[in-house]
Amino acid sequence: MKPLLHLRFIHDPFGDPGLYVGVLWERRAFLFDLGDLSPLSPRALLKVSDIFVSHTHMDHFIGFDQILRLRLHRPQTLRVYGPPGLVQNVAGKLSGYTWDRVDEYPLVLEVYEYGESGQSGARFPCFRRFQREDLPDLGLPPGVLLREDWARVRAVELDHGTTVLAFSLEESTHFNIDKDRLRRQGIPVGPWLGELKNQLRCGAPGGKLFRVCWQEGNTPREQERTLEEWCRDLVRLCAGQKIVYVTDIGFTPTNQQKVVDLAAGADLFYCEAQFLYENRDEACKRGHLTARQAGLLARQAQVKKLILFHFSPRYRGREEEILNEAREAFGGLALIPAGLSAGTELSGE
Incomplete structure (x- = not known):
């Protein structure tokens, strides 16, 4: 069976986090996190319809300006989802530019923020110089950010010192x-x-x-x-695929339970592994996972495959140690993404 989704991690595990998901038959794509997008070709970025941002630390949000610039002349609506405060963050980005020559530019941004207290959103039309317009509630079940006939995207709110979201993309039958x-x-x-x-x-x-x-x-x-x-x-x-994306979280009991529930039975579990277990105290202090902790989460959630990313640069040359530490805790298949070269055209799209 030909897969309906084409997944590529944008960078190697030491680069900015980011997962590109091509929806082949619809000629569109999703992005999970919005770091450095330079490895993606303009053609690939123009297919993006929905972006899911874990949080707005710079390595997860610096790519906003790049995709905005590319899309200004395009008529499609671009939807962005993230944690509480995302609407204000996007408004702040937009307010940093002068928009006196965009009256005929058709781009519309729709920005939705999700937290355990609920969901809210705002619309920013380029032809109105990105003036904010509040959006009504989407009326979706708790935790569901996007629901279409072929799939849905769910999120849970996690702790990284600041609020972050983890995501689950779940195909229908x-x-x-x-x-x-x-x-x-x-x-x-x-x-x-x-x-x-x-x-x-x-x-x-x-x-x-x-x-x-x-x-x-x-x-x-x-x-x-x-x-x-x-x-x-x-x-x-x-059965359709279940793909889970988790990054920048501390190994707290609450985070653990939420991740295990979200990732239960996932086909692909993308999970950060910022530190080796030898540096677990620093991982705890900074609100990140060790490779061993990522493996334990994968084991508890009974996922089929674990893909590790977001390594600290101190571990360059020690990738196999990270991989082996996670594999030992997981007891299953664990991999490291290769990442894309600059301007990559993604096959099958």
């Missing part, structure tokens, strides 16, 4: 077409398959009729069945 069965029934592939999948994702009633029309030479053909019948005859169900 995949509807995979059995092409052999389709061929045996003499029905050609076509755009109708996408529409059928959309109907199934949206939860349309199983008794709803769905008609397929095609040409066989000069002869028009059609078949009509209920959605339930199409699903039974042609569709194989497959």
Whole structure:
């Protein structure tokens, strides 16, 4: 099965944190954290529709200006999600520039901040010189930042001395077409398959009729069945991926429990490992995790794969020690991302 999401970590584990998630069939992408974006090509950045910011320390937020500049002339809305205070942080960024020549620029920023007390948001239209307009509540369940037919993004509020968010991107069930069965029934592939999948994702009633029309030479053909019948005859169900991103947290009991609950059963668990366990006292003081602690969280959450990032530069040349420390605590597969070279064009997008 071809994966629907294309994931690339932007930097190696010593660089700014940042995960790029391409949504292949929609020609769009998500960003988790907004550090240095220079390894991403303009083409890749122009696909970004939603950005999830853990917190606004500089190494997680310095890329805001870069993507803003690139998107000014573009008509799409860019949505940014983060912890309490994000709206004010974005407003502060915008107020640092003079906007006297943007009256015809179509970009709109929508900024949403989430905390345990609830969610709020504001809109910043470029053509109004980014004057703030408050947005109504999205009406989503607690902890849900984004919900679409194919996936949702959840967040939990964690402690780093300041509030940070950890995120879980959770795909809905995949509807995979059995092409052999389709061929045996003499029905050609076509755009109708996408529409059928959309109907199934949206939860349309199983008794709803769905008609397929095609040409066989000069002869028009059609078949009509209920959605339930199409699903039974042609569709194989497959669980979607769960991808969790956690960075800049202390190893406190509250943080541990929240992360384990959020990451439970994740396919991919991206987790910071700023320090080795030998420097655990400094990790505690600075509100970061050791590699061993990252491995313990992965083990407790029973994730399938652990990807480590956000290493202190003091450990250059000691990457294998970090990896081995995490693997020993996890007891499973742990990896380090390679990162992208400057201006990388991401394949499959």
